[in-house]
Amino acid sequence: GAGVSQSPSNKVTEKGKDVELRCDPISGHTALYWYRQSLGQGLEFLIYFQGNSAPDKSGLPSDRFSAERTGGSVSTLTIQRTQQEDSAVYLCASSPTSAGVTEAFFGQGTRLTVV
Amino acid sequence: AQSVTQLDSHVSVSEGTPVLLRCNYSSSYSPSLFWYVQHPNKGLQLLLKYTSAATLVKGINGFEAEFKKSETSFHLTKPSAHMSDAAEYFCVVSEWRGNTPLVFGKGTRLSVIA
Numbered sequence: 334g335a336g337v338s339q340s341p342s343n344k345v346t347e348k349g350k351d352v353e354l355r356c357d358p359i360s361g362h363t364a365l366y367w368y369r370q371s372l373g374q375g376l377e378f379l380i381y382f383q384g385n386s387a388p389d390k391s392g393l394p395s396d397r398f399s400a401e402r403t404g405g406s407v408s409t410l411t412i413q414r415t416q417q418e419d420s421a422v423y424l425c426a427s428s429p430t431s432a433g434v435t436e437a438f439f440g441q442g443t444r445l446t447v448v
Numbered sequence: 449a450q451s452v453t454q455l456d457s458h459v460s461v462s463e464g465t466p467v468l469l470r471c472n473y474s475s476s477y478s479p480s481l482f483w484y485v486q487h488p489n490k491g492l493q494l495l496l497k498y499t500s501a502a503t504l505v506k507g508i509n510g511f512e513a514e515f516k517k518s519e520t521s522f523h524l525t526k527p528s529a530h531m532s533d534a535a536e537y538f539c540v541v542s543e544w545r546g547n548t549p550l551v552f553g554k555g556t557r558l559s560v561i562a
Binding site: 368375 | 482493494550554
């Protein structure tokens with residue numbers, strides 16, 4: 334596609350439910366990132382995929398969070414047993430190579446509200 | 449590990465006056481540095497980037513930034529603010545080692561007063 338696509342754009346879920354957030358990166362981009370942005374806060378790094386390398390999961394806040402990237406393209410971020418503090422905008426980005434060389438292109442985000 | 453500090457959480461300027469948004473970074477290796485802008489209810493857009501070429505980098509919409517290694521700074525400037533510049537600005541660092549994620553500052557909210 335023309336840009337990074339995220340779905341859904343908005344998600345309201347009940348506390349304790351599981352949610353899946355989807356990211357469709359720009360075709361051919363090898364790097365894919367997930368970030369979380371809480372109200373009035375900067376971007377918190379969650380996880381980073383680069384080609385076929387093992388993902389950098391160092392930013393995942395708890396074992397309730399997981400992500401996978403199938404076939405080096407589409408990625409899904411899963412949050413199990415959601416809590417109210419998980420409410421935030423979840424942003425996905427992709428880049429052609431590692432971020433140190435080129436910019437990352439961001440999707441519009443998924444706004445998650447846990448009630 | 450790399451880190452970035454944006455020295456002001458909020459900056460307010462009058463339309464037509466200069467803009468200065470301050471950013472300091474920390475990196476063990478040669479860094480790449482970026483400024484992103486986020487308008488209300490919009491996605492993140494790249495303003496400019498430094499990747500070890502010229503130390504003075506020009507970006508979109510009249511913004512520029514200067515990489516100063518001795519001061520570990522990458523401040524964003526614009527000679528004359530426009531109302532449409534009102535947004536959240538993020539300073540971002542990454543390292544040339546590659547395979548490292550972008551690290552974002554906490555952001556500076558720029559307000560432009562008519």
